[in-house]
Amino acid sequence: KAGVTQTPRYLIKTRGQQVTLSCSPISGHRSVSWYQQTPGQGLQFLFEYFSETQRNKGNFPGRFSGRQFSNSRSEMNVSTLELGDSALYLCASASGAGGNQPQHFGDGTRLSIL
Amino acid sequence: GENVEQHPSTLSVQEGDSAVIKCTYSDSASNYFPWYKQELGKGPQLIIDIRSNVGEKKDQRIAVTLNKTAKHFSLHITETQPEDSAVYFCAASGISGTYKYIFGTGTRLKVLA
Numbered sequence: 073k074a075g076v077t078q079t080p081r082y083l084i085k086t087r088g089q090q091v092t093l094s095c096s097p098i099s100g101h102r103s104v105s106w107y108q109q110t111p112g113q114g115l116q117f118l119f120e121y122f123s124e125t126q127r128n129k130g131n132f133p134g135r136f137s138g139r140q141f142s143n144s145r146s147e148m149n150v151s152t153l154e155l156g157d158s159a160l161y162l163c164a165s166a167s168g169a170g171g172n173q174p175q176h177f178g179d180g181t182r183l184s185i186l
Numbered sequence: 187g188e189n190v191e192q193h194p195s196t197l198s199v200q201e202g203d204s205a206v207i208k209c210t211y212s213d214s215a216s217n218y219f220p221w222y223k224q225e226l227g228k229g230p231q232l233i234i235d236i237r238s239n240v241g242e243k244k245d246q247r248i249a250v251t252l253n254k255t256a257k258h259f260s261l262h263i264t265e266t267q268p269e270d271s272a273v274y275f276c277a278a279s280g281i282s283g284t285y286k287y288i289f290g291t292g293t294r295l296k297v298l299a
Contacts, residue, residue, distance in 0.1 A: 166285050
């Protein structure tokens, strides 16, 4: 079974631009979550989607948004990029709706803002 | 608010020795506690997990213990090997019914040959 796939792996943008990151979950998984990982703040929850609905959102500004498609693939968008948005963005998928199943992570998209 | 504290932040052990990483969570409603291993350039990989109705779980050289009363859970790695060197994260499930995990700050484990 293929794992969680994130594209692109690396991205360089400048301040003020916007970016879209993509995540393909493990086949059959309907939950997709996004996390931001930085050396200073660690792993922070951005949002979770289940069956195309956002179930939970972390404490990030409205510039961060996401969506999930009917095939469970998910995209995350960040608008008006700031230097502080430089981070590794991780996507994780899980089966089941209950929240107590293992989440499996992709290798992330490393976003650098110049 | 929801918080998971993880100690130590770095840990060096000799090959063959044991390593223990400890976490404390704040939300008494948390009922699922996974542990992840992250190697350089990779995403976190699930290595073991435990649910709140279980006190201990073991998988070969790795074990996890949970004390619900004290809100503590720990990762134990025995007979450490150089390939165990990585950053380890504990996590606690957040809001019931969703996959919002609260992560600890990570422990960098170095196994010295």
